[in-house]
Each structure stands twice: as structure tokens, then as C-alpha cells.
Amino acid sequence: MSTSHSSSSSSPHKPNRSTPSTPRSHLTLLLTLSVIVFLFSLLLPIAGITTASLSLSSIPRLAHKAGHLSLSSILRPSRFSFSHSATVTMSSPKYEKELQIAQLAVQRASILTKRVFHEKAKGTVDKNDKSPVTIGDFGAQALIISALQHNFPNDAIVAEEESAKLKEDANLRTTIWDLVKDTKLEDAAAEALLGGPIKDVDAMVELIDKGNSPGGSQGRIWAIDPIDGTKGFLRGGQYAVCLALMIDGDVKVGALGCPNLPIDDSARLTTDIGANQTDEGHGVLFSAVQGHGAKSRALATVNLDAEAGKPISMRAIDDLTKANFCESVEAGHSSHGDQAAISQKLGITEPSVRMDSQAKYGSIARGAGDIYLRLPVSATYQEKIWDHAAGDLIVRESGGQVTDIHGKRLDFGIGRTLANNKGVVAAPAAVHGKVLEVVQEVLSAKL
Numbered sequence: 001m002s003t004s005h006s007s008s009s010s011s012p013h014k015p016n017r018s019t020p021s022t023p024r025s026h027l028t029l030l031l032t033l034s035v036i037v038f039l040f041s042l043l044l045p046i047a048g049i050t051t052a053s054l055s056l057s058s059i060p061r062l063a064h065k066a067g068h069l070s071l072s073s074i075l076r077p078s079r080f081s082f083s084h085s086a087t088v089t090m091s092s093p094k095y096e097k098e099l100q101i102a103q104l105a106v107q108r109a110s111i112l113t114k115r116v117f118h119e120k121a122k123g124t125v126d127k128n129d130k131s132p133v134t135i136g137d138f139g140a141q142a143l144i145i146s147a148l149q150h151n152f153p154n155d156a157i158v159a160e161e162e163s164a165k166l167k168e169d170a171n172l173r174t175t176i177w178d179l180v181k182d183t184k185l186e187d188a189a190a191e192a193l194l195g196g197p198i199k200d201v202d203a204m205v206e207l208i209d210k211g212n213s214p215g216g217s218q219g220r221i222w223a224i225d226p227i228d229g230t231k232g233f234l235r236g237g238q239y240a241v242c243l244a245l246m247i248d249g250d251v252k253v254g255a256l257g258c259p260n261l262p263i264d265d266s267a268r269l270t271t272d273i274g275a276n277q278t279d280e281g282h283g284v285l286f287s288a289v290q291g292h293g294a295k296s297r298a299l300a301t302v303n304l305d306a307e308a309g310k311p312i313s314m315r316a317i318d319d320l321t322k323a324n325f326c327e328s329v330e331a332g333h334s335s336h337g338d339q340a341a342i343s344q345k346l347g348i349t350e351p352s353v354r355m356d357s358q359a360k361y362g363s364i365a366r367g368a369g370d371i372y373l374r375l376p377v378s379a380t381y382q383e384k385i386w387d388h389a390a391g392d393l394i395v396r397e398s399g400g401q402v403t404d405i406h407g408k409r410l411d412f413g414i415g416r417t418l419a420n421n422k423g424v425v426a427a428p429a430a431v432h433g434k435v436l437e438v439v440q441e442v443l444s445a446k447l
């Protein structure tokens with residue numbers, strides 16, 4: 001567990017000045033991989049895979065299936081460490097339509113969640129009343145699935161909610177329908193792109209159940225978390241509307257709506273970010289396409305201005321003691337104790353920033369924070385793909401690396417959960433190896 005990890009990753013969007021020139025052993029590995037790529041390109045037509053869908057991230061899966069390479073050895077960043085986006089060919093598809101629809105769908109669903117907060121959650125007398133979350137979850141999921149079904153009717157969908165509860169509760173159904181039926185983007189053309197309003201309440205319930213795909217490693221699958229960070233949502237803190245497209249188990253497009261994050265990319269995270277942040281100047285939409293970088297823009301209620309997205313990148317850190325790290329608010333979701341021990345061993349002096357949801361991924365991707373640690377508290381809990389897919393791509397496309405505590409890339413191709421992974425370690429590629437080394441030291445000392 002205590003292997004030393006030197007990292008040499010870089011992003012095409014932001015040259016990594018803090019990393020020394022690539023060691024010879026890495027060059028040898030890269031050459032070996034080029035040969036593997038070539039060999040696979042010969043096999044692809046046989047396997048029915050198009051060249052456009054080939055990326056380095058698919059190599060481990062293909063190689064694993066072919067039984068030629070050990071998945072863990074090829075994924076271990078200590079030996080094979082580079083940014084995902086840096087390795088994707090220039091011709092990797094841009095998924096323009098998918099990106100546009102994903103962003104508009106997330107924007108529309110975010111409008112609904114904000115309405116729910118202001119109309120149903122704010123000032124809730126009983127803090128244990130979870131009904132605003134339920135209303136927002138179902139409503140946002142229905143709106144996103146409606147947009148996906150209109151544009152990509154053959155795609156599968158993995159979404160967090162299923163409609164059983166709605167079917168037996170007429171009042172809840174009506175409350176949600178009242179919100180859903182008149183939540184629209186203000187721009188008629190954008191609204192038309194999403195297919196306009198849902199026909200009626202029955203169609204809404206039916207749409208919610210379209211998110212029941214078992215997931216897997218084949219074909220086009222969208223992952224939706226309509227409100228990630230439910231506790232953050234209720235307190236007016238951080239939550240995210242999350243959508244990602246996976247093709248053959250590999251995340252290609254990600255969009256994250258974070259209604260309560262500051263719009264300003266240069267604002268460093270502060271420890272009050274998890275508390276009420278619902279005032280003006282908040283609301284960000286992060287997006288990424290594999291091989292084409294990550295962007296942020298203000299979360300709007302209209303259409304997308306093609307030029308408006310600003311490329312984002314992680315902060316270059318040459319001194320880990322000056323880094324800051326973020327973690328879940330909920331101690332039940334990640335081990336605050338282990339994370340504090342790791343932070344201390346790394347010499348980090350700033351206090352941890354606690355915030356809910358995938359807003360953590362977005363925040364480190366744009367350099368507002370640096371490191372996201374999610375160390376397991378339970379031996380049996382399996383992370384859900386919708387809690388990580390969009391954020392994983394956005395961080396990797398910003399010059400970061402995302403692995404589990406064993407140094408394995410998150411595997412989105414085995415179903416609705418990340419059953420092959422434990423925990424999350426996300427950091428700028430240049431320091432990820434060092435962070436992982438300390439994570440493993442701290443965890444192995446507990447055994």
C-alpha cells in the first residue's frame with residue numbers, strides 16, 4: 001500500500017509547469033501503450049467498435065476483457081500517470097448536440113429546484129421534513145428525462161428516483177405536476193429544443209420510470225442525479241443537478257448545475273460555502289466533453305450563448321502545504337477523521353472545506369479548491385454512478401486525476417454503482433500520486 005507515486009500528468013488546456021520532464025520509464029510505458037493502441041485498432045472492426053469511440057480510457061476495459069493486461073496495473077497512477085484528456089486523439093468527437101441538450105436540461109431542472117427551495121423549503125419549520133427534496137428530485141428528474149427522450153429516444157437512462165412513491169400518493173403527484181408543468185426556459189427556441197412541456201401528469205410519472213436502466217458497459221447511457229446533496233439543498237447550501245453521458249462505460253459528456261456556488265471562478269472556497277448561499281451572484285453550470293476540456297458559465301434561465309463558456313483548469317500546486325481540500329458535510333458519507341489525518345500528513349494548514357454534492361468536483365476543477373477526498377466509512381456502501389460521473393469527467397478535463405483509494409480509475413461500466421471502487425481521491429494530476437501515497441499510508445496504518 002505504501003508504493004511511492006511520482007506523477008507526470010498534464011492537461012492540454014493548461015501546461016503543467018510544476019512537473020519535471022517525463023522519466024524514461026514513463027516514455028517506455030507510453031511507447032508500449034502506443035503499440036497496444038495500434039493492436040487494438042486492428043481488432044476494433046472485429047469487435048464492432050468505431051475508431052471515434054476509441055480513447056485511452058477504453059483501453060483498460062478492452063484489454064481487461066481480452067485478458068491481455070491487468071486492469072489494476074494499467075490504471076495505477078504511480079506507474080501510468082497522465083491526464084485523460086491529454087491522451088485523447090485530436091479527432092475525438094465533440095458531442096455537440098449531447099452537450100447542448102445536457103446543459104439546457106440541467107439549466108431547466110435547476111430552475112425547478114430553485115423554485116422548490118424558495119416556495120417549499122425555505123423557512124421549513126420542521127427541519128426533518130424531507131418533502132421539498134422529494135418534490136425537487138422527482139420534478140427535476142422528469143424534466144431532464146423528458147429532454148433526453150425527445151432528443152435521444154434510444155438512449156438508456158440511469159436515474160436515482162423511481163416512481164413507486166408517486167403512484168401511491170396523489171397529493172404528491174399533483175404538487176410535483178403543478179411545478180413541472182410551468183417550469184420553462186425563458187427562451188422559446190431553447191425550450192423547443194428540449195421538446196417543450198411534458199404532456200400531462202401521467203406522462204410525467206411514466207418519464208420518471210425511464211431512469212431504470214441497470215447501466216453497464218455497452219452503448220449510450222445517461223446518468224442523472226436530479227438533486228445531489230439533498231441536505232445541502234435544504235439548508236440553502238451546496239447541491240448539484242447532475243447529468244452525464246457514458247458510452248460503453250466511459251464518460252463522454254458531463255454537466256453540473258450548481259445553483260449556490262459563486263459565479264466567479266476565481267473565488268477561493270471558504271469554509272462557509274456549505275451554509276446558506278442563495279443570494280445574488282450565485283449559480284454555475286460546469287460542463288466537459290472528453291478530450292475537449294471543461295468549462296464554466298453562469299447558470300442561466302435562457303439559451304446558451306455559444307461563446308459564453310469559459311475554459312477552466314485546476315490550480316497548479318507546487319507546494320502541497322498550501323493546498324486546500326474539500327470533503328462531505330455528512331460524516332456518514334466520508335471519513336472526516338481519516339481525511340484530517342491525511343491533510344495533516346500532507347502539511348496542509350488550511351481547514352477542510354465541507355460542502356455537499358458534486359459541487360466539490362466543480363470547485364476543484366476551476367481551482368477554487370484543490371483536493372477532494374471521500375474516504376469510505378462503511379465497508380459495504382457502494383458509491384452510485386450518478387453521484388460521480390459528471391464530476392469525474394469535469395475534473396479530469398481540467399487537468400486533474402480521479403481515482404479510488406487503490407489508485408484505480410472510477411469504473412462507470414459495471415452497473416448502477418461503482419462496485420469496483422472504494423472511495424474517491426481527486427487532485428491536480430501533478431500531485432495526485434503524492435496525495436494517494438499518503439491516503440494509502442493513513443489507511444494501511446489502521447489495519
Ligand SMILES: Nc1ncnc2c1ncn2[C@@H]1O[C@H](COP(=O)(O)OS(=O)(=O)O)[C@@H](OP(=O)(O)O)[C@H]1O
Nearest residue numbers: 227228229230231328329330332333355356357381
Ligand atoms: N454511506 C454513504 N457513503 C457515501 N456516500 C453516501 C452514503 N450514503 C449516501 N451517500 C451518497 O452521498 C451523496 C451526497 O454526497 P456528499 O456526501 O458529497 O454530499 S453530502 O454532504 O452528503 O450532502 C448522496 O447523494 P444524494 O442522496 O443525492 O444527496 C448519496 O447518494
Ligand SMILES: [Mg+2]
Nearest residue numbers: 225228229387
Ligand atoms: Mg447524490
